Amino acid sequence: MNSSLNDHATTSAVPEQPAHHEPEHERAAIAALGHELRALVDATVRTAASPDTLHRVTDGVRSLTRQLTGRRRARAEIPSVDEFPGGVRMYSPVTGAGSPLAPPMRVTPADGGVAGTCVLGKAHEGPPGYGHGGMSAMLLDELMGWACVAAGTPAMTVSLQLRYHRPVPLDTPLRAFAQVTGVEDRRVSVGGVITTEEDHATVLVAADGVFVSPDPDRARALFPSLPGT
Numbered sequence: 380m381n382s383s384l385n386d387h388a389t390t391s392a393v394p395e396q397p398a399h400h401e402p403e404h405e406r407a408a409i410a411a412l413g414h415e416l417r418a419l420v421d422a423t424v425r426t427a428a429s430p431d432t433l434h435r436v437t438d439g440v441r442s443l444t445r446q447l448t449g450r451r452r453a454r455a456e457i458p459s460v461d462e463f464p465g466g467v468r469m470y471s472p473v474t475g476a477g478s479p480l481a482p483p484m485r486v487t488p489a490d491g492g493v494a495g496t497c498v499l500g501k502a503h504e505g506p507p508g509y510g511h512g513g514m515s516a517m518l519l520d521e522l523m524g525w526a527c528v529a530a531g532t533p534a535m536t537v538s539l540q541l542r543y544h545r546p547v548p549l550d551t552p553l554r555a556f557a558q559v560t561g562v563e564d565r566r567v568s569v570g571g572v573i574t575t576e577e578d579h580a581t582v583l584v585a586a587d588g589v590f591v592s593p594d595p596d597r598a599r600a601l602f603p604s605l606p607g608t
């Protein structure tokens with residue numbers, strides 16, 4: 380692994396103004412890098428390698444990082460490969476195929492709401508062998524946001540209440556489900572649960588949330604690069 384990291388490190392840096400590519404071509408490249416980075420993160424948190432090996436890998440990773448420091452997206456810039464709000468977000472820490480942090484969760488319409496499937500790994504650990512409570516909150520927060528979009532009312536979380544009934548096992552296919560339970564003006568009430576794929580009846584984590592659709596002025600101020608704001 381180390382030699383291949385160093386091989387890559389000798390190639391030229393990303394140009395300041397990248398050429399325009401088809402979104403699907405770009406997304407595939409972003410997803411491929413995300414996949415390898417998630418494998419690296421997983422190997423990093425599971426390895427029992429020696430300090431010498433860790434130092435060698437550190438050098439290789441530092442070299443790779445230097446190749447990605449050309450033009451950087453500004454803080455509120457929406458990537459050209461994204462469809463915001465309510466569609467693909469390549470770098471979402473929950474669903475993003477390009478994110479080294481994301482499980483990533485796959486979202487599909489289901490039973491009057493939305494379902495999300497994913498597997499949490501060691502990098503998402505809280506108690507030994509189980510998912511971090513903050514990860515469960517993040518999965519549900521995101522999926523409940525998708526439920527708002529699916530109901531035609533894109534909105535942001537203003538309140539999220541979690542109940543942790545059972546620990547969420549790592550390395551196990553999980554299923555989350557979220558649905559809108561009520562809409563009153565700009566306020567959207569949403570419920571969500573996490574179960575395993577194998578046993579949908581045993582709720583591991585349940586959530587109730589209140590989401591609010593920003594008024595147009597607020598949306599423009601929050602998301603200046605959003606088309607149509």
Ligand SMILES: CCCCCCCCCCCC(=O)SCCNC(=O)CCNC(=O)[C@H](O)C(C)(C)COP(=O)(O)OP(=O)(O)OC[C@H]1O[C@@H](n2cnc3c(N)ncnc32)[C@H](O)[C@@H]1OP(=O)(O)O
Nearest residue numbers: 464520521524533534535536537538589591593594597598
């Ligand atoms: C383009 C879309 C993109 C949508 C983008 C979706 C991305 C999904 C990402 C996943 C989800 C996230 O992580 S979201 C990130 C975490 N959340 C946030 O950062 C949101 C921070 N909060 C805010 O910025 C603000 O609260 C807004 C913009 C959401 C709303 O501000 P606002 O437009 O001024 O609305 P405001 O007048 O305060 O409230 C509207 C109504 O809701 C009520 N309300 C306010 N808070 C609560 C509450 N906790 N519980 C009950 N009700 C509440 C108010 O009383 C009021 O009722 P009444 O007086 O009218 O009766």
